[in-house]
Amino acid sequence: MGGVRVGIGDDSLGVSEYIGPMFGTWRDKAIRWIPSTCVVCHAWPSNRICEHCVQDFAQPVHRCSRCALALADGEVVCASCAHHPPVWDCALTAVDYAFPWSRLVTDFKFRENPAWARHFATLMRSTPWIEPSLESADHVIPMPLATERFKQRGFNQAALLSRQLCPAKNCEGILLRVLNTPAQHTLDRKDRQANVMRAYALEPQHATRVANKRIVLIDDVMTSGASMAAATAVLKLAGAHHITVMVFARTPRAADLA
Numbered sequence: 001m002g003g004v005r006v007g008i009g010d011d012s013l014g015v016s017e018y019i020g021p022m023f024g025t026w027r028d029k030a031i032r033w034i035p036s037t038c039v040v041c042h043a044w045p046s047n048r049i050c051e052h053c054v055q056d057f058a059q060p061v062h063r064c065s066r067c068a069l070a071l072a073d074g075e076v077v078c079a080s081c082a083h084h085p086p087v088w089d090c091a092l093t094a095v096d097y098a099f100p101w102s103r104l105v106t107d108f109k110f111r112e113n114p115a116w117a118r119h120f121a122t123l124m125r126s127t128p129w130i131e132p133s134l135e136s137a138d139h140v141i142p143m144p145l146a147t148e149r150f151k152q153r154g155f156n157q158a159a160l161l162s163r164q165l166c167p168a169k170n171c172e173g174i175l176l177r178v179l180n181t182p183a184q185h186t187l188d189r190k191d192r193q194a195n196v197m198r199a200y201a202l203e204p205q206h207a208t209r210v211a212n213k214r215i216v217l218i219d220d221v222m223t224s225g226a227s228m229a230a231a232t233a234v235l236k237l238a239g240a241h242h243i244t245v246m247v248f249a250r251t252p253r254a255a256d257l258a
Contacts (some may be wrong), residue, residue: 040100048119049104058095060128067225068093068250086225088217088232088243093250094120094127097221101249105220109157117157118249120220121164133244138213140169143231144200146180161248162218167218174206175231200231202238211239216246223251 035042038050040057055063063068066081068091077085095101108116124130134140150156162170179199202210215235217228228245235243 008086023144024047038249039104048124053100056122058123058126059102061096063091063093063250065090067091068222068245068247069253076230086232087229087236088245090133090242090244091222091250092127092130092133092244092246093222093248094124095249097223097249097251105249109153112154114155114157114160117160117164121161123164124161124165124246124248130246133216133246134166134169136214137166137216137244139170139171139174139210140166140216140218141171141235142173142218143219143227144172144175146177148180158219163218165246166216171209173204174209175234176201176203198230200229200234202234207238210235212241214242214244215240216244219247221243221249222247222250 036046036048038046038053039048040053040056041131043048043050043052049085060076064071064075064078064081066077066086066088069078071078086099097105104120107113108120121217125134130189140162142156143157145153145156156172160168162172177199178201217231219228220247222228225245232243232245
């Protein structure tokens with residue numbers, strides 16, 4: 001037997017064709033109100049990350065103003081940055097790349113769960129100095145992915161964060177990844193730095209947009225900073241006045257592999 005159809009004037013519409021779009025719209029709206037469990041402590045009902053876990057694992061930490069590593073109170077920059085300052089001007093992060101955030105970043109980046117960008121951006125905006133840095137920036141530029149890696153993943157996690165953090169200033173396409181190099185997490189410190197040399201370039205038609213501008217450079221995680229240093233060098237060469245590198249998570253010194 002054929003499917004049940006509902007007549008409407010001279011036309012008729014399949015029930016599934018009529019209900020499907022309506023249900024999809026209702027579902028998308030209603031799901032925002034359906035309680036869920038916290039992905040960290042499994043408390044229910046809860047946001048994806050409950051307030052208790054945010055308090056436990058995302059407390060502001062005193063950090064080096066140049067590399068965002070944790071510091072003892074009273075220090076402004078770490079010894080490494082005092083002797084060998086990075087090429088950027090300031091570094092900011094929301095959390096350390098440690099439990100539970102390392103697991104959630106993996107879920108975000110490698111398990112096709114881009115919805116985490118909104119939650120991470122909310123935590124970042126709650127971190128001291130991040131909101132003022134975004135407000136004072138002329139452009140917010142996400143770290144780009146090579147074309148091949150973008151096709152594999154289906155999205156650029158840095159771009160998703162940038163769109164959530166500051167959509168009005170988000171500038172994709174200015175900075176390009178021109179070399180498809182091995183993934184940084186597969187390399188040691190020395191090889192990571194060599195891996196990204198000459199990997200970045202500015203889109204020629206937009207290169208002049210960074211001259212004398214304040215730039216915020218966005219990524220999800222920073223370990224050695226080699227990738228962001230290579231990108232910063234390109235932006236500085238084009239005349240950028242001030243560059244703040246901003247990430248969701250910073251690998252602690254003890255786990256800094258490169």
